[in-house]
Amino acid sequence: DTHRRVMVVAHNPGSEELVEALTGELITMTTANIARIQLPITAWAAFDEVLDAGSGKLLNHWLPRALAD
Numbered sequence: 001d002t003h004r005r006v007m008v009v010a011h012n013p014g015s016e017e018l019v020e021a022l023t024g025e026l027i028t029m030t031t032a033n034i035a036r037i038q039l040p041i042t043a044w045a046a047f048d049e050v051l052d053a054g055s056g057k058l059l060n061h062w063l064p065r066a067l068a069d
Helices: 014-023 044-050
Strands: 034-038 057-062
Touching: 014 034, 014 057
Parallel strands: none
Antiparallel strands: 034 057
C-alpha cells in the first residue's frame, strides 16, 4: 500500500480487456496507447473487488500522436 500509482504494460487483447474489466468501458487500445484509470480503493488488497466490477473510472486515453507535442 505504499504505492499509490502503478503502471501496467501489456499487449492486446489484454490491455483492452483490462480497461473494460476495470471501467466497464470498451476502448480501442492500439500500439503505444495509454489509459489512466482511477480505482475506488484505499488499499491494494481491495483490488480484486473492483476487478470485473467495472467500478473504476477511465480518466484519460492517450494515443501516441497526442503525446508527440
